[in-house]
Amino acid sequence: MTETVEGLSINLATVRQQWGFAEAVEGCLRHGIHAIAPWRDQIAAIGLDQAARIVREEGLQVTGLCRGGFFPASDAAGRRAAIDDNRRAVEEAAALRADCLVLVVGGLPAGSRDIAGARAMVVEGIAAVLPDAVAAGVPLAIEPLHPMYAADRACVNTLSQALDICDALDPPQTGALGVALDVYHCWWDPELEAQALRAGPKRLMAHHICDWLVPTRDMLTDRGMMGDGVIDLPAIRRMVEAGGFSGPQEVEIFSAEHWWKKPGDEVLATCVERFRTVC
Template sequence: MSVDPRLAALSINHKTVDGWSMPELVDGVAAAGLQAIGTWREPVAEYGLDRAAKLVRDAGLRVTSHCRGGFLTATDPAARAAAIEDNRRAIDETATLGAPTLVIVAGGLPDGSRDLVGARERVADALAELAPYAGERGVRLALEALHPMYVADRAVISTLGQALDLAEPFPVEQVGVVVDTFHVWWDPEVWRSIDRAGDRIASFQVCDFLMPIPADVLLARGYMGDGVIDFPPFVAAVEAAGWRGEVEVEIFNADVWAEPKAQVVETVKQRYLAVVVPG
């Protein structure tokens, strides 16, 4: 198979082909001539962590990120302790898979709370506990800023600048940030923040922001080229900041999930070449 050399940097996140088992993901990505995947905890657990790590290794693939840790905003002491322990397990999983990065989604406001400042402080406190452990395991925590429409229920970190503020007290090899086009494309400070991030960039994810926004805002992601995001400036910005890693495509979209999975992978390849890294 003749493969465009630009595809060497393309990674398929498991959510993009939601419904594939771990073996189907690995076989499908390898059959498409690609070299990298992003994993999610649930399918890995279903297949078995050690088996999944061997499966990826034997196929000659690399794992670019493991998703997800986080949800660190609880006020109840027992819930907070459970979250810390679960994140430690996620860090261990990431290390076993040979992935460099565990994506961290901070968590939203606890039920009944309006204390956004306090929630962000609890994320910082949790990172102080988790970052040294991640460092010991050779894993970098990657803080992902989510679009502000998710601030109440999923992530009290809404901008790349906020993610960097939380990351900077920690060694760069322990805590970095995710640049996800879907979540940060709207931010007028994004270019300054990417430049500021430099080697804090631990993951670069792409997909498009669809209009009109679907009723389920979680599923507002689309193939690159189907929405409003201009991708080449993001590629140029992260490369100027020093990023030399993969470009991971992560799409949450019910229509995409209903398509034949091999077709989804081929569409992602075509759109990546035509829209994200044209020429």
């Protein structure tokens, strides 16, 4: 029987080209990994009930469901539809007993140049979903995305900004609203250490890892395996731990030209080896 790898979670996007949900879970278990973070399309493909059954029967920790968010829209109907979709995502996260629902908040509505307006829509959207999330027992984790995605994916781009939203919507720090810290998005931020401390244990809900490659050949799908890039992963892990997070590090690698083309078992074996040696 394979030894359990404590403290490691696999975001299933890392093997999305190789495997569906059930195969990915089997792969993780073969490598001793008992924590996962699936995407909603992967859950939809197998069906929520079946996915939840697998999670329960295998005793998996679900370190996050990816993803809610994408709140800004050109009109009120679009914004309402986004909020409704986030409510469904909360239900799915509850069924999977996920530690949090990760929010990639969305960028500018089509044709807009109003980033301040988009940011206001994000706050409104999270405020609308938060009561449902509290009722379902699903913490919401705002994931600040790298500023290169500000236009089209997420107009929340620093931990500081995400924590300002938490302060506005959940001042008593109940644990209902927090942040997902992904090294890929935040490694460059000179305020990272201070903001991880500011976040504290109630708001640090996820710690995603991968690496920043030099050169980066594609803005979306050229993330590196831990150790292959320039991020000081142990330094950031210490910041996250100092902030009070003690959950698994979750590997999330989008890699169209490299890791998505490798056999899933090779990817997972490499994740385990790098987790043990460079994280």
